[in-house]
Amino acid sequence: MKESPDHEDEILDVERHQDPSRNRLTPVVQLPPDVALSVVEALARLVRAAHRTERERPTPDGVLRQAQEFEEGDVFMLEPPFEGYFADRYLMDFYDTAERDICSRMHLHTGLRFVRMMTGPETTIRVSSLSPISVRPATGGWAGPMNTFTDALPGTPAGVHRERHNVIVPPNSWVDMQIPRGVSHQFNAVGPNAVIDSVHPEESIETLREGMSGYRMMAQTIFLAKDKSPASTCADTTAPADTPHP
Template identity: 60%
Template sequence: MKREANAENEVHDVAEFTDAARNVVTPVLQLPEDIALAVVNAFTKVVRDAKRSESATTRNKDGITRFQTFEEGDVYMLEAPFDDFFADRYLMDFYNVEERGVCSRMHMHTGLRFVRMMTGPDTRIRVSSLSPFEITGVTGVTPFSLRSFEDALPDTPPGVERTRYNLVVPPCSFVDMQIPRGVSHQFNAVGEHAVIDSVHPEESVETFREKMSGFKMMAQTVFLADELPASDTCADLPT
């Protein structure tokens, strides 16, 4: 998938891009504000502790640096792959796009991802793709529905128009998303309290397949825009 295996800012032409499949989204549960805040804060504390840790910010004996930065937030590899287990797990502490002034770019990954998004009070996550989402639900089990809408993908090249499909994770909610390899997506948190618990089921496989020299989230990403768009292109959510 990559043109240069270890490139950390590889951009492909959005005009020519076609999703290989679709993202599948599942609402999981909603919590009272105080409980949701406690859960999200506990996860983000792990990432923030890692950011200050010399051990987490330097390469270990296996050549892995557990703390990394990504466009959507700071990330920490909670569990690393090993010879008999090629999956790993990350926590991501979202940036608040209203404070940061920019949004993350639309992108895809070199391997599939299984993501659980968690929000606290007064925080929503805008999830976007270039293909419509499949939202699952089971009557009597799925506790809430998700608001979805469409708009135009911002900052496309002259003459290029792409529809952006969006859904909103509401406050104090857990929502899962299954992301196939090579499928576009974009996460942007609006508010202070948002975290992702993400499993990369084929981490060792995808780095071998792409001939990468190590586990780096930016290198395992292909972007569909040259620049990060302004925050008003993702922070404006329907009420």
């Protein structure tokens, strides 16, 4: 799927790309604010501790570096792959989009993934795709439907229009998302309290098969935009006034 397996910033033509499938999102549970904050903070502390250790004692060349960075946040590879088990699990401490005034780019991956997104108080996550996101019926204890809307994908080349489909994960919530291989997606957290617990069942196959020089999760990513856009393009939680709801 990638022209150069080691390339960490490979760009795909957004005008021509068509998702081969759709992402599927499952609302799981909503928690009291203090409980949600405790869970998010506990997981985020693991990520932050791993990055402190990496700064103090950098991983030697040729050894798997478990503290890495994504556009959406800092990452700690909690469970790395090994011979005979080609999957991994990582935790992500989301960046606050509004604080950095930068949105992550729409992208896709060379392998499928399973993502659990968790928010705490005063924090939402905007989940986006170039294809409509299938939202499954909520489990018990979920307060009302999730907010969904469409808008225009920012940062496209002149004369190119792509619709972006959005789902808003509310504060103090857990949602699961199944992302098929090659399907576009974009996560942006607005607020300080959000984490991801993600499993990659396939991506590490390519690492071992292609003999990449070290395990870097960004090497399994293909972007659909050359540049990041400002926070104003992903911080809203409702549709623009001139955009009809789907």
